[in-house]
Amino acid sequence: MSRPFFITLLTAFLAIVTPFNSRAVSHATEALDSLDFYVKRQNEYEATKVNSLNKYKRQLSKATSAQKLDMYNYLSREYRHVDLDSAIHYASLGYQLASDINDKNQQTRFKLLKITVGPIYGMVRESIEEFETIDPNTLPQSIKIYYYESADLLFNYAKDFYSNSTLKQHYTELSHKAVDSLLIYLEPGTPNHDFYQATSLLNSGAGPQAIEQMIKLLDKVPFKDHLYARTAAIIGSAFINDPYHTDDAIYYLAKSAMSDIATGNRETTSLHRLGKLLYDKGDIDRSYNYLTCSLSTAVESRSRLRSLEIAEALPLVFQTVQERNAEARRDMIVVIIILSILLVVSITLFFIYDRARCRLSRMKIKLTATLELKDNYIRKILLLCGAYLTALENFNRVAGRKIKAGQVTDLLNMIESGKIMREQLHTFYDIFDSAFLMIYPDFVSEVNRLLVADRQINLPEEDRLTPELRILAFMKLGVDDSTQISKFLGLSLNTIYTYRNKIKMRAISRDTFEHDIINIGKIS
Numbered sequence: 001m002s003r004p005f006f007i008t009l010l011t012a013f014l015a016i017v018t019p020f021n022s023r024a025v026s027h028a029t030e031a032l033d034s035l036d037f038y039v040k041r042q043n044e045y046e047a048t049k050v051n052s053l054n055k056y057k058r059q060l061s062k063a064t065s066a067q068k069l070d071m072y073n074y075l076s077r078e079y080r081h082v083d084l085d086s087a088i089h090y091a092s093l094g095y096q097l098a099s100d101i102n103d104k105n106q107q108t109r110f111k112l113l114k115i116t117v118g119p120i121y122g123m124v125r126e127s128i129e130e131f132e133t134i135d136p137n138t139l140p141q142s143i144k145i146y147y148y149e150s151a152d153l154l155f156n157y158a159k160d161f162y163s164n165s166t167l168k169q170h171y172t173e174l175s176h177k178a179v180d181s182l183l184i185y186l187e188p189g190t191p192n193h194d195f196y197q198a199t200s201l202l203n204s205g206a207g208p209q210a211i212e213q214m215i216k217l218l219d220k221v222p223f224k225d226h227l228y229a230r231t232a233a234i235i236g237s238a239f240i241n242d243p244y245h246t247d248d249a250i251y252y253l254a255k256s257a258m259s260d261i262a263t264g265n266r267e268t269t270s271l272h273r274l275g276k277l278l279y280d281k282g283d284i285d286r287s288y289n290y291l292t293c294s295l296s297t298a299v300e301s302r303s304r305l306r307s308l309e310i311a312e313a314l315p316l317v318f319q320t321v322q323e324r325n326a327e328a329r330r331d332m333i334v335v336i337i338i339l340s341i342l343l344v345v346s347i348t349l350f351f352i353y354d355r356a357r358c359r360l361s362r363m364k365i366k367l368t369a370t371l372e373l374k375d376n377y378i379r380k381i382l383l384l385c386g387a388y389l390t391a392l393e394n395f396n397r398v399a400g401r402k403i404k405a406g407q408v409t410d411l412l413n414m415i416e417s418g419k420i421m422r423e424q425l426h427t428f429y430d431i432f433d434s435a436f437l438m439i440y441p442d443f444v445s446e447v448n449r450l451l452v453a454d455r456q457i458n459l460p461e462e463d464r465l466t467p468e469l470r471i472l473a474f475m476k477l478g479v480d481d482s483t484q485i486s487k488f489l490g491l492s493l494n495t496i497y498t499y500r501n502k503i504k505m506r507a508i509s510r511d512t513f514e515h516d517i518i519n520i521g522k523i524s
Contacts, residue, residue, distance in 0.1 A: 027251060028248075034254070034258060036289075039271075039290070045262055049264020053082070056071070056074070065101055069094055069106050072097065072110070075087075076117075080267075081267050087113075087117050091114045094106065095111060098110060105143050108143055109143060111130075112131075112134070113150075114130075115131050116150050118130070131154055144181075145185050151181075152179055152196075155172070176204075179196050179200050191221050198210045202238070207238065225259075232253070232256035233252070233269065235252040237249075240253075250277065253271075253274040254274060256270035257290075268293070275290030342359055342363075343360075389428060433464050433465045433470070434463055436473050437463055440473075447469065450517070451508065455506040467491065471485055472517050475514060475518060476521075480514075482497060
């Protein structure tokens with residue numbers, strides 16, 4: 001079935017069922033308000049999840065070998081959505097225990113658990129090669145369920161990871177085959193069977209029937225079940241490209257995101273998809289909040305796949321910040337014009353002096369607030385860049401350990417060379433220098449006014465700051481802690497102190513130099 005025809009058929013179906021499912025349309029705004037509440041309390045939900053897992057882990061010491069296998073299986077599955085390192089750790093413990101007691105079926109099950117975690121790290125090819133070593137014909141029926149569930153997850157991750165259309169189509173077809181095979185072994189009438197049956201219908205092009213079944217399934221599955229979040233996400237994603245049912249997409253994606261957050265799940269795919277959708281609708285504040293929140297949780301879970309996927313939406317955030325900064329500059333121009341007019345009027349019309357003075361005072365307050373607003377946006381850019389650098393650093397560390405264990409020597413050499421971190425650090429410098437000089441175009445000349453005449457700073461390149469100017473820029477933005485500055489700039493703490501001391505020695509007034517830097521651009 002062709003894509004345009006599928007969309008037409010789905011739209012026609014929705015036109016019929018919408019009166020019976022109007023809550024998705026009428027409650028879209030209410031769902032977003034509820035999601036805002038969940039996002040604010042995300043740390044509380046995550047802490048509850050971690051405490052629950054810690055309490056569960058404490059029972060391991062008293063468990064038998066058979067009980068430990070089940071507990072390792074549970075912990076690995078739960079940590080897959082919280083912390084990938086822990087997920088692999090407990091899958092490895094389970095595999096080792098199964099090997100010790102010579103339980104081949106359990107060995108295969110834990111091997112499959114590790115395979116499904118690998119792609120989230122970005123190790124897609126390695127995971128697929130490992131998966132292909134397993135012959136499903138040799139597996140008992142109970143393990144075949146794990147096998148085909150893992151195949152569906154693995155090939156879905158691979159489909160998301162590769163941009164090549166041929167590979168994406170290939171892995172999509174493999175995922176569809178895995179779902180069809182899985183249905184043979186699942187018990188009919190169970191939520192899992194209903195979910196995969198609807199997924200199979202969706203894969204075959206029967207979109208309206210599949211969506212109808214998934215909507216019904218949501219009423220049967222508990223809200224704090226991962227299957228609920230996954231089902232709602234598929235429904236919402238099916239509506240994203242339909243302009244007549246954008247409210248339905250918002251409603252179900254919000255429901256999916258709330259379920260993820262409520263269960264302490266850090267792989268909040270629905271949240272970042274919703275953020276991109278809201279950006280297209282013009283809800284910039286929510287879009288920015290959801291995208292940054294989803295990126296933060298992806299980094300915390302060490303999910304390289306989701307971090308890269310979410311990072312593709314970051315240009316939207318940067319564009320939003322730039323647009324707001326441009327608007328702020330336009331406001332400043334208007335304010336300056338008004339101030340000039342008021343100044344002329346105050347000279348020619350002395351009898352309205354008091355009134356003009358009050359208006360000037362209000363304008364100054366507004367202008368100062370505008371400058372502070374710009375500083376806040378730049379801080380947000382820094383936090384995003386810092387989070388992205390941290391994600392790459394974590395990836396280097398984890399990938400390094402994996403490779404030293406015998407995997408992909410070339411990648412290990414690349415990581416140990418520091419090339420990836422240097423490239424990301426240079427990207428960070430480019431973004432920071434460009435954004436900062438765009439907001440404070442006279443910053444370098446203002447700094448030079450504070451230095452003695454023969455020891456002033458010259459920029460070696462246009463739109464590029466020197467390391468010492470970057471340190472002063474951080475001070476201007478209120479980041480005065482040398483430790484924080486060293487993390488952002490990738491320099492040692494001693495280097496930061498050296499730069500600060502050297503440039504301070506060149507100041508006209510050393511005692512007030514740092515205070516003078518902070519006051520650059522402020523209205524006295």
